[in-house]
Amino acid sequence: MDSLISSASVIAAGLSVGLAAIGPGIGQGNAAASAVEAIARQPESENSVRGTLLLSLAFMEALTIYGLVVALSVLFANPFTS
Amino acid sequence: MYLFNLTNTSLVISEGVSVGVHYYWDIFGFSVHGQVFIVIWFVVLLLIVLSLLGTSKLERIPSGSQSFAEEIIQTTSDIAKNQIGESLYRPWIPFVSTLFLFILLCNWSGALVPWKLLELPHGELAAPTNDINTTIALALLVSIFYFGGGIRKKGLGYFKRYVQPTPILLPINVLEDFTKPLSLSFRLFGNILADELTVSVLVILVPLIIPLPIMALGFFASTVQALIFSTLAAAYIAEAIE
Numbered sequence: 001m002d003s004l005i006s007s008a009s010v011i012a013a014g015l016s017v018g019l020a021a022i023g024p025g026i027g028q029g030n031a032a033a034s035a036v037e038a039i040a041r042q043p044e045s046e047n048s049v050r051g052t053l054l055l056s057l058a059f060m061e062a063l064t065i066y067g068l069v070v071a072l073s074v075l076f077a078n079p080f081t082s
Numbered sequence: 083m084y085l086f087n088l089t090n091t092s093l094v095i096s097e098g099v100s101v102g103v104h105y106y107w108d109i110f111g112f113s114v115h116g117q118v119f120i121v122i123w124f125v126v127l128l129l130i131v132l133s134l135l136g137t138s139k140l141e142r143i144p145s146g147s148q149s150f151a152e153e154i155i156q157t158t159s160d161i162a163k164n165q166i167g168e169s170l171y172r173p174w175i176p177f178v179s180t181l182f183l184f185i186l187l188c189n190w191s192g193a194l195v196p197w198k199l200l201e202l203p204h205g206e207l208a209a210p211t212n213d214i215n216t217t218i219a220l221a222l223l224v225s226i227f228y229f230g231g232g233i234r235k236k237g238l239g240y241f242k243r244y245v246q247p248t249p250i251l252l253p254i255n256v257l258e259d260f261t262k263p264l265s266l267s268f269r270l271f272g273n274i275l276a277d278e279l280t281v282s283v284l285v286i287l288v289p290l291i292i293p294l295p296i297m298a299l300g301f302f303a304s305t306v307q308a309l310i311f312s313t314l315a316a317a318y319i320a321e322a323i324e
Contacts, residue, residue, distance in 0.1 A: 055313065058306045062265070065272035072275070 020067025189304030232322030
């Protein structure tokens, strides 16, 4: 593996996960804050709020996971090295 | 189906953690990942045994394994019912339930079964869903099913939905059919692989106690991923047949 390509790949892998974590982090914080607010206002709706929250949290987490997939493919299946 | 061929460049991060090391079987000229097949057969066998146990002695007042099976089917058919709706969901219960149970047991089998006791010549046994070929196969299956369901319901009129509400949206609507399986498969693959990698790396750093909360988190996350996969499959089907 060319040393320039490999160093660029390592930096890119780190950046792709790190940058991809920013947006979903903010989004998950907002969603959780709203869910806590909703539960505080209507404690009897806790179960349905929790289910919806978990589902939407997992959707947001998927965005970071896409970054992780890009990082993994850059590290283990780099198309520019072969 | 080698979209991401994690096979040519395998890398051993450290002793005990390796990505892209596979146990190859040659079947009719295709080289397949044997370690995935072994775990999948185990999961399928487990599901068959559980369903045979649940349906072997049917009684009017269920007890034991029958009531367990009924409880599971109740939960999984609720997934289909919530997305597809009261009037249309019944024919789709088997598909959505099978997806949910298969993915759930695949995800769990990676963490709960001590596969390390079985030694393979190459690679190691893990959750089948941390191989991208498995998740792409499942996602394409969902695509085939929602296309099939839509065409069976509406005939060729199904394709009218590409030019609705305006023909300007045609490219986006066509693109959506490609992004759906892509995001479905990457979400499942990435989550399960991330779980297993985190646990393996942590086990190398601190072998005792510390990895346990992460393992519990992974256990929980894999349940949610199975739920999400089947919920989304049901939602896509609902969109196609509504």
